[in-house]
Amino acid sequence: MAEEGGRKLRSQAWFDNPANPDMTALYIERYLNYGYGLEELQSGRPVIGIAQSGSDLVPCNRHHLVLAQRVRDGIRDAGGIPIEFPTHPLQETGKRPTAGLDRNLAYIGLVELLYGYPLDGVVLTIGCDKTTPSALMAAATVNIPAIALSVGPMLNGWYEGKRTGSGTIVWKAREMLAAGEIDYAGFIKLVASSAPSTGYCNTMGTATTMNSLAEALGMSLPGSAAIPAPYRDRQEAAYETGKQIVEMVATDRKPSDILTRSAFLNAVKVNSAIGGSTNAPIHLNAIARHVGVELTLSDWTREGADVPLLVNLQPAGEYLGEDYYRAGGVPAVMGELYRAGLLDGEAVCCNGRSVADNVGHVPILDEAVIRPFSRPLKLAAGLTVLSGNLFDGAVMKLSVISDEFRERYLSDPADPDAFEAKVVVFDGPEDYHHRIDDPALGIDERTVLVIRGTGPVGYPGGAEVVNMRPPAALIRAGVHALPCIGDGRQSGTSGSPSILNAAPEAAVGGGLALVRTGDRIRVDVGRRRVNLLVSDAELVERRASLGGSGGYDYPEAQTPWQEIQRQLVGQFDTGAVLEPAVKYQRIAQERGLPRDSH
Numbered sequence: 001m002a003e004e005g006g007r008k009l010r011s012q013a014w015f016d017n018p019a020n021p022d023m024t025a026l027y028i029e030r031y032l033n034y035g036y037g038l039e040e041l042q043s044g045r046p047v048i049g050i051a052q053s054g055s056d057l058v059p060c061n062r063h064h065l066v067l068a069q070r071v072r073d074g075i076r077d078a079g080g081i082p083i084e085f086p087t088h089p090l091q092e093t094g095k096r097p098t099a100g101l102d103r104n105l106a107y108i109g110l111v112e113l114l115y116g117y118p119l120d121g122v123v124l125t126i127g128c129d130k131t132t133p134s135a136l137m138a139a140a141t142v143n144i145p146a147i148a149l150s151v152g153p154m155l156n157g158w159y160e161g162k163r164t165g166s167g168t169i170v171w172k173a174r175e176m177l178a179a180g181e182i183d184y185a186g187f188i189k190l191v192a193s194s195a196p197s198t199g200y201c202n203t204m205g206t207a208t209t210m211n212s213l214a215e216a217l218g219m220s221l222p223g224s225a226a227i228p229a230p231y232r233d234r235q236e237a238a239y240e241t242g243k244q245i246v247e248m249v250a251t252d253r254k255p256s257d258i259l260t261r262s263a264f265l266n267a268v269k270v271n272s273a274i275g276g277s278t279n280a281p282i283h284l285n286a287i288a289r290h291v292g293v294e295l296t297l298s299d300w301t302r303e304g305a306d307v308p309l310l311v312n313l314q315p316a317g318e319y320l321g322e323d324y325y326r327a328g329g330v331p332a333v334m335g336e337l338y339r340a341g342l343l344d345g346e347a348v349c350c351n352g353r354s355v356a357d358n359v360g361h362v363p364i365l366d367e368a369v370i371r372p373f374s375r376p377l378k379l380a381a382g383l384t385v386l387s388g389n390l391f392d393g394a395v396m397k398l399s400v401i402s403d404e405f406r407e408r409y410l411s412d413p414a415d416p417d418a419f420e421a422k423v424v425v426f427d428g429p430e431d432y433h434h435r436i437d438d439p440a441l442g443i444d445e446r447t448v449l450v451i452r453g454t455g456p457v458g459y460p461g462g463a464e465v466v467n468m469r470p471p472a473a474l475i476r477a478g479v480h481a482l483p484c485i486g487d488g489r490q491s492g493t494s495g496s497p498s499i500l501n502a503a504p505e506a507a508v509g510g511g512l513a514l515v516r517t518g519d520r521i522r523v524d525v526g527r528r529r530v531n532l533l534v535s536d537a538e539l540v541e542r543r544a545s546l547g548g549s550g551g552y553d554y555p556e557a558q559t560p561w562q563e564i565q566r567q568l569v570g571q572f573d574t575g576a577v578l579e580p581a582v583k584y585q586r587i588a589q590e591r592g593l594p595r596d597s598h
């Protein structure tokens with residue numbers, strides 16, 4: 001049996017196994033029929049999967065269909081054999097009820113593919129929000145050498161001489177439409193201007209966040225995450241990624257060697273410095289659980305909250321993806337954090353080099369876009385985790401708290417980090433859309449909007465609906481954001497300072513199930529507490545009046561997967577993973593090979 005670096009390649013158990021000659025013939029004949037030769041497949045060269053996430057259903061990642069050609073070239077030139085295969089499509093904007101439901105489905109599917117086929121290593125093609133975590137979660141579980149290739153952001157969007165950023169412009173355009181500043185045709189035109197080319201969201205939404213964090217974790221080549229999709233450099237990164245994975249198989253550098261606790265803590269800090277999405281803790285905690293590294297929400301507060309915001313990208317800032325790349329991208333941000341002593345320089349990356357080697361000397365190329373550590377956009381700009389009598393953990397993004405918001409809610413000199421307000425509760429986004437402009441609700445500039453039934457079980461999958469615009473009448477009066485609280489998520493492109501990802505969610509009996517319109521709530525950002533100002537006795541009574549499930553009543557499942565996910569999924573604070581999957585770790589090493597197919 002052929003060996004690589006003294007080791008047997010797992011693909012040889014399919015294609016070249018003297019102990020099992022009749023099965024070898026059966027395994028190999030069908031892979032010969034599209035052009036690979038017998039000698040080639042039995043040459044002992046590593047078989048490298050290209051997990052293709054792009055398709056017509058996933059426009060954000062569609063450019064991977066082109067880039068895969070250069071990945072193949074890189075694999076070939078380094079002596080490997082490429083095999084490309086599709087993954088479950090994950091389009092953030094297209095999939096109903098939410099791509100959040102499909103992340104775990106794509107994960108479970110990819111685990112089966114990586115483990116059950118003759119693959120020695122894999123290139124994970126990532127981009128749109130959930131494509132990145134699902135791929136990294138699967139690579140963590142299977143633990144064969146794996147490298148991620150970002151498809152890159154779209155070019156900058158422009159409208160009437162101003163940058164228009166993905167998602168961020170949608171939330172703004174909705175406000176303008178509600179306020180009567182634009183008509184419907186103008187609304188569509190303004191939103192479409194933000195999507196001028198192939199690629200993923202050009203803002204610091206969940207896609208740019210997760211692709212940046214994949215690089216920060218060491219799972220992508222240094223400098224590769226931020227390259228815009230249509231740029232020539234993107235093709236080069238694809239080629240280099242193909243070459244790199246062959247080297248990783250030769251040296252047996254696996255996800256478990258890269259995805260260490262140090263790597264995760266580095267990524268948590270990078271997330272603060274880039275102004276990363278509130279989806280990042282869900283996804284990073286999920287990846288950590290599948291690789292068996294401890295990472296909790298309290299790590300996010302302890303390690304990340306005090307890190308300053310350096311990257312001036314929408315929604316927290318003003319620029320977009322092309323600017324981010326030209327300013328130096330992830331290596332420039334990491335270089336700055338490393339020189340400030342915030343990163344563990346020893347963490348190993350996919351290229352076999354340390355963080356210190358990769359980024360230690362990388363400068364910032366445009367200080368308007370990536371600020372030096374000494375002159376940040378905001379101090380202490382990370383995510384903060386709040387708790388209280390409504391939930392054990394919920395996340396708030398400090399970098400997007402606007403001056404307007406601070407002025408209105410956080411300016412009481414006696415109590416500068418806290419405010420009290422009455423709440424109006426919505427049972428899901430349909431209820432919100434139906435009633436938000438109803439004057440009978442009495443929503444004013446001191447109202448907190450609460451939405452529930454929107455978590456991993458309730459929705460199911462956890463919808464991005466917590467960022468709720470105020471009633472049109474308030475927008476016209478100059479109130480652009482109200483505090484929002486919910487057990488769902490919000491788009492990473494939203495600049496809303498919501499308190500979200502509340503766990504446990506209402507559907508499993510979390511405190512949000514007990515809230516009633518008209519209750520008062522106290523939000524203390526400084527002490528990281530949120531409490532409903534209702535007596536414990538009253539809360540006990542309200543709980544007793546909930547239905548038989550002990551939680552908030554949610555609509556019936558519409559598909560088999562919705563039902564299965566509801567039975568198996570955990571809460572946002574622990575990554576919303578399929579809980580029975582967590583015990584399957586390093587299965588390529590720990591569980592041997594799968595049994596023969598015939």
Ligand code: FES
Pocket residue numbers: 060091092093127128129166200201205207
């Ligand atoms: Fe795909 Fe934003 S919708 S990256």
Ligand code: MG
Pocket residue numbers: 092129206464490491492
């Ligand atoms: Mg989204």
